Amino acid sequence: MTEVSRTVPVSPEHVYAVLSDGWSYAGWVVGNSHIREVDPAWPAVGCRIHHSAGLWPLQFNDWTEVTATVPDRMIELRARLWPLGAAMIRIELTPTGDGTTITMVEHATEGPATLVPASVQGVLLRARNKEVLGRLSDLARGRARAVQP
Template identity: 35%
Template sequence: MAIRHQVIEQSPEAVWAVLLNPALYSEWVVGTTDSRPLDDQWPQVDAALEYSVPIGPLSYEGRTTVRRYEPHRWLELEAHSGRLGTARIAIEVRPWGGHTLVIVDEHPLRGLGGKLHTAPLDLLIQLRHRTMLPRLAQTVERTTHQAPSADAHASPEARPPGMRS
């Protein structure tokens, strides 16, 4: 199995805000573009999203389905890759001090990928995760800094001392 982890220097809530937004999926999942939900149920079990997977001048549509969702703890997905079969992608989110530890466990599940699952395939998945987890961290960082802070809208009297202008 390909298991990789990364500490993201943001709160678990900020990480979940990205994981639970299907429109952001293609920003952090390597190899995908143009993600969109298939219904308004994401991330409930059996909800799905679609995305494009460009391969040179060609492109195909991929689909990922939620198989397990435990708020603030787990998001497990099944990624459908056409003739290659499906893969299980388990994302665990843990508070880590004031930050977040994200653990990704991915392995082929069904179809050709599941039948031909070998150590070299796990190595390729590990290499993909070396790019994917930093992209997730960057997306969390970017979306956290885009959100307006509550203090920005508070009256000067409501702000902590030293924050009044």
């Protein structure tokens, strides 16, 4: 499993608001380029975001599904990108004295990606997921500013 964390100076509610907006997914998930559809009840368990990943014209269409969620605290996702495989991603939001610590854990669970040794997955995912948390943090800060009086 690859784990990265980042602290952002906004409440868990502001971070979860971004996670709850399925249409924002391509804005913070590195590699996703287009959201084709979001199930209306997102982020309820079983709901999916239908997305495209990669650069045009080499894009793959697939989906990400919510497998568990606790509003304002955690979301767990099963992200598919065939032919590469699928991954489990868990994002936890922990309140701190000055904001929220976002912790993201990811590992391959299906397909050819599971053949990649965990140490190699870690090297590949760590840099990507630090960028993911940077983008998520920026969107959460922007959302927090937009709702302040």
